[in-house]
Amino acid sequence: xxxxxxGLGTGGRGGPLGSGPxxxxxxxxxxxxxxxxxxxxxxxxxxxxxFQKLLQGxxxxxxxxxxxxxxxxxxxxxxxxLLDGILRMLADEVSRxxxxxxxxxxxxxxxxxxxxxxxxxNQLSVPALSxxxxxxxxxxxxxxxxxxxxxxxxxxxxxxLVKAKSTITQYVNLATCLVNCHVFKLFPMDLQExxxxxxxxxxxxxxxxxxxLAASQSAKDLLSMGSHAVQEYQPPDPPDEAISDRVCxxxxxxxxxxxxxxxxxxxxxxxxxxxxxxxxxxxxKRVTVEHTFHDLFAxxxxxxxxxxxxxxxxxxxEVFRNIKLILRSMRADKDDSxxxxxxxxxxxxLGLVTLARNKxxxxxxxxxxxxxxEAYSKGAVPxxxxxxxxxxVMRAATESIVFRPPNPWTVAILKVLxxxxxxGDVKSTVRFEIEILFKSFDYRLEDVQPAHFLRxxxxxxxxxxxxxxxxxxxxxxxxxxxHTTAAPQPQPTDPFDFSGDFVxxxxxxxRVPAPTSATTLAITSSAAAAAAAAAAQQHAVAAAAAA
Numbered sequence: 001x002x003x004x005x006x007g008l009g010t011g012g013r014g015g016p017l018g019s020g021p022x023x024x025x026x027x028x029x030x031x032x033x034x035x036x037x038x039x040x041x042x043x044x045x046x047x048x049x050x051f052q053k054l055l056q057g058x059x060x061x062x063x064x065x066x067x068x069x070x071x072x073x074x075x076x077x078x079x080x081x082l083l084d085g086i087l088r089m090l091a092d093e094v095s096r097x098x099x100x101x102x103x104x105x106x107x108x109x110x111x112x113x114x115x116x117x118x119x120x121x122n123q124l125s126v127p128a129l130s131x132x133x134x135x136x137x138x139x140x141x142x143x144x145x146x147x148x149x150x151x152x153x154x155x156x157x158x159x160x161l162v163k164a165k166s167t168i169t170q171y172v173n174l175a176t177c178l179v180n181c182h183v184f185k186l187f188p189m190d191l192q193e194x195x196x197x198x199x200x201x202x203x204x205x206x207x208x209x210x211x212x213l214a215a216s217q218s219a220k221d222l223l224s225m226g227s228h229a230v231q232e233y234q235p236p237d238p239p240d241e242a243i244s245d246r247v248c249x250x251x252x253x254x255x256x257x258x259x260x261x262x263x264x265x266x267x268x269x270x271x272x273x274x275x276x277x278x279x280x281x282x283x284x285k286r287v288t289v290e291h292t293f294h295d296l297f298a299x300x301x302x303x304x305x306x307x308x309x310x311x312x313x314x315x316x317x318e319v320f321r322n323i324k325l326i327l328r329s330m331r332a333d334k335d336d337s338x339x340x341x342x343x344x345x346x347x348x349x350l351g352l353v354t355l356a357r358n359k360x361x362x363x364x365x366x367x368x369x370x371x372x373x374e375a376y377s378k379g380a381v382p383x384x385x386x387x388x389x390x391x392x393v394m395r396a397a398t399e400s401i402v403f404r405p406p407n408p409w410t411v412a413i414l415k416v417l418x419x420x421x422x423x424g425d426v427k428s429t430v431r432f433e434i435e436i437l438f439k440s441f442d443y444r445l446e447d448v449q450p451a452h453f454l455r456x457x458x459x460x461x462x463x464x465x466x467x468x469x470x471x472x473x474x475x476x477x478x479x480x481x482x483h484t485t486a487a488p489q490p491q492p493t494d495p496f497d498f499s500g501d502f503v504x505x506x507x508x509x510x511r512v513p514a515p516t517s518a519t520t521l522a523i524t525s526s527a528a529a530a531a532a533a534a535a536a537q538q539h540a541v542a543a544a545a546a547a
Contacts, residue, residue, distance in 0.1 A: 026469075028130045028171055037088055044085070048089075050086055071083040087128055094110075095135035098156065106152055106156050114161070114162070114164050117133070140183070143182060143183045168198045169198045175196075239277060247269060251266075251300075262300070264303065267303065270308060270311075275308060275314040278311075280318055282301075287319070287346065288346060289342070291344075294352055316350075319350050323346050323350070327371075327468050330385055330468065347390065348396070358402040360409075368390055372416050374386075375387070375468060383427070384429065388430075398441060404441070414441075420434065
């Protein structure tokens, strides 16, 4: 396949009906990349067979959705590659060929599409969901404003949307694009109200101050999403003012000479029930902004650990929470240096209290290799955050007996960074961070064999979770960035001009409304989906700017 998989989650966050805890708000991709359909011959045959079973009536849409769910949540590597092809073909069929389906087959494909969007929001990755919604928006924006509500194509589009109605509040930038489509006022009234409510909920977010996100993005923006939201994070209740003032005073007067004495004083003040507050205070008020005192903070934690066994776990929990909060709020519209510096400081402290003290960073807490891969797959902005962060974490291994090379875990990460250094699309500032890390280990770049981790696009499907989300200050323009190495395709000069050959010109291809051979589809035709989605995004931005 020319392009890598769109990405699949591993499940565990809800069943086919969307049950279970919800993930954080999703920022969908609205880019101009066409859907890549160049599948290996064997895979193409299996994908076509999947659709033929549906369209020829051998299996119902419900049965096909169960198959898709099984592949997404518990599938083998082969099944996930098959699912990748199915999703690509499904998106292409809806964006480019839905108008060609006869009345008998139209409900089958739309039922499948709507059920996938409704039931697999917690199983599919952001790139996969983005591709599906982008294809849907492409079809939606091609409907003329005077469309009849009784037209089969309009009813089919509305059916997909009604099917996925309950998930709209999980997407930050979807509702605005739906509101700004030409046919929004033709939607059923209850559907209009639901979409407008979803849009209003996002626009009504209240920004709250946060030490390391400053003016960029608050915890409320990221962790709340209307009536179906995960609960907004609430900082622990502070203790009595006398206690908090005393702890603050002790930290303000901390030096290498008195660290043991001051740590003992802090230990006498704190009890187990105050550890969450202490962890919040230490990480958010000190660690993120006072890099030069990290050694002292780590020593205090060592002393506290002797008296309060949960001190270190509490602080690490808060460190990981803050790291993930920043990763989920990267600014796509400006260089947020405050957030980047805070993330680097968190990385330095994390390495200091784990690797430097011969303690591992658990896979369940943070998978560094997956984080590097995700950052690379999503482009330059995430790399500018993640590589300096990882570099700060890994430098602590220079002080470790256990994790200093040739430790296999450390070497594996260095190999990925070495591979990244060789990539032509990586900026010089990122390469410089990698070079500094290697120098700290007394390594030359040539001393480490590069991995083939980043080049293997199938690894997208093995990512257990997605940590990186891109946002802007404008809710309508908030978007995730999904990096692709595919060559840029010719796009219409006017993103609102859909009169070219790839939409209406010429004679429609002679085809039974079943999946066409993927290799026979003209790639310029898939530009319609990209252009229409771009139009949707521009409508959204314009509307928000006017507001």
